[in-house]
Amino acid sequence: MTNILKYDIVIVRFPFASSLKYKARPAVIISSKQYNSNKRETLLIMAISSATSNKLDFEAILENWQDSGLEKASVFKASIATIERDFIITKVGSLSVRDKENLDKMIDNIC
Numbered sequence: 001m002t003n004i005l006k007y008d009i010v011i012v013r014f015p016f017a018s019s020l021k022y023k024a025r026p027a028v029i030i031s032s033k034q035y036n037s038n039k040r041e042t043l044l045i046m047a048i049s050s051a052t053s054n055k056l057d058f059e060a061i062l063e064n065w066q067d068s069g070l071e072k073a074s075v076f077k078a079s080i081a082t083i084e085r086d087f088i089i090t091k092v093g094s095l096s097v098r099d100k101e102n103l104d105k106m107i108d109n110i111c
Contacts, residue, residue, distance in 0.1 A: 004088065005033065007028065007029065007100050007103070008093070008095075009093045010027055010045070010088045010089070011091075011092060012027050012045065012083055024089055026048040026074065027047055028048060029044070030046050041084055041085040042085065043083055043084075044081070046076055046077065046078075048076060049077050052074065052075045060106045061076075063096070067096055068093040069092030076103055078110050
């Protein structure tokens with residue numbers, strides 16, 4: 001998958017801490033175009049969860065989750081990771097303008 005951009009919603013293989021198994025989870029790409037073209041083939045992502053009731057005060061709800069390709073109401077989780085491009089299973093959509101603004105505000109608050 002070569003055309004991955006900042007604010008794209010992807011499904012990635014997240015490893016379980018206690019085994020070699022993986023679970024497919026949604027995430028949003030937060031790295032820039034320049035970073036995404038690095039020779040190491042890595043991307044920066046932020047986790048997305050449908051567990052909206054467990055939202056921390058500084059985490060943001062996706063307002064247009066359906067338009068972004070997600071199946072359930074979701075929240076940006078304060079969990080940033082570096083992954084290899086090969087861990088992406090598929091791209092499901094992109095954030096709306098409003099959700100991009102909310103994500104950027106959240107990142108400003110936590111970083």
